[in-house]
Amino acid sequence: MTHLPDQGPQPGVHDLGYARLDTDRLERTGDAEVVYGAGKTPSQVVELLRTLHATHPGHAVLATRLTEEAQEAVTAALPEAVVDPVGRTAVLGEPGVLRGTVAVVAAGTSDAPVAAEAATTARVFGADVDIITDVGVAGLHRVLGVRERLDAADCLIVVAGMEGALPSVVGGLVGVPLVAVPTSVGYGASFGGLAALLGMLNSCAPGVSVVNIDNGFGAGVFAARVARQSVPRETKEA
Numbered sequence: 001m002t003h004l005p006d007q008g009p010q011p012g013v014h015d016l017g018y019a020r021l022d023t024d025r026l027e028r029t030g031d032a033e034v035v036y037g038a039g040k041t042p043s044q045v046v047e048l049l050r051t052l053h054a055t056h057p058g059h060a061v062l063a064t065r066l067t068e069e070a071q072e073a074v075t076a077a078l079p080e081a082v083v084d085p086v087g088r089t090a091v092l093g094e095p096g097v098l099r100g101t102v103a104v105v106a107a108g109t110s111d112a113p114v115a116a117e118a119a120t121t122a123r124v125f126g127a128d129v130d131i132i133t134d135v136g137v138a139g140l141h142r143v144l145g146v147r148e149r150l151d152a153a154d155c156l157i158v159v160a161g162m163e164g165a166l167p168s169v170v171g172g173l174v175g176v177p178l179v180a181v182p183t184s185v186g187y188g189a190s191f192g193g194l195a196a197l198l199g200m201l202n203s204c205a206p207g208v209s210v211v212n213i214d215n216g217f218g219a220g221v222f223a224a225r226v227a228r229q230s231v232p233r234e235t236k237e238a
Helices: 025-029 042-055 068-077 109-124 137-144 147-152 166-173 188-201 216-228
Strands: 013-015 020-022 061-064 082-084 089-092 101-106 128-132 155-160 178-182 208-210
Touching: 042 061, 042 068, 042 089, 061 109, 068 082, 068 089, 089 109, 101 109, 101 147, 101 216, 109 128, 109 155, 109 178, 109 216, 128 147, 137 166, 147 166, 155 166, 155 216, 166 178, 166 188, 166 208, 178 188, 178 216, 188 208
Parallel strands: 101 128, 101 155, 155 178, 178 208
Antiparallel strands: 013 020, 061 089, 082 089
């Protein structure tokens, strides 16, 4: 059996044994690596967050999909971290200067966990956030009542379960770039969010992009990057 020679430490990689942190990601993409908490032990989550923050002290670092045990461990070991039990996230450090605005639009209060994850992610990735809740299509007057806030954003994240119709409605009201997030909220025939996903993929409104079911994190990254590249507010409103 042939054994490859030990290459020694790799630049841009922090090897913790159970994980190899990509510490060059911030330089390559403008955004630090994120800790995906599912499947990791609470102590691993704490060590990963602490190591990422030590590597990027001037930036916020994020952990997502944290169990209650992991949230408690982060709170105890890193009291300066901001833990959100609704979105199941933890943030260590400050995001810095925020550029552009992302409006996170949730159809119902049952979509709150995914919307919270999206909002926290967008902030960590450098955008200001406006959260608009409970404006589902069962009461269209609620959507119309926030149209000015929708139009003022540089990117929209629209979160909905059930039949997933809200992104189509919003996409027909404003011309702001929009990423739709289907959630697994709904009764049996929603098939764990598949009905909402298919509805959003088949949206008749132009300019609607779609991420996977319950993927608030992916939507937050996309929207923040769009917002950061947006035209400066004073120019847009001129």
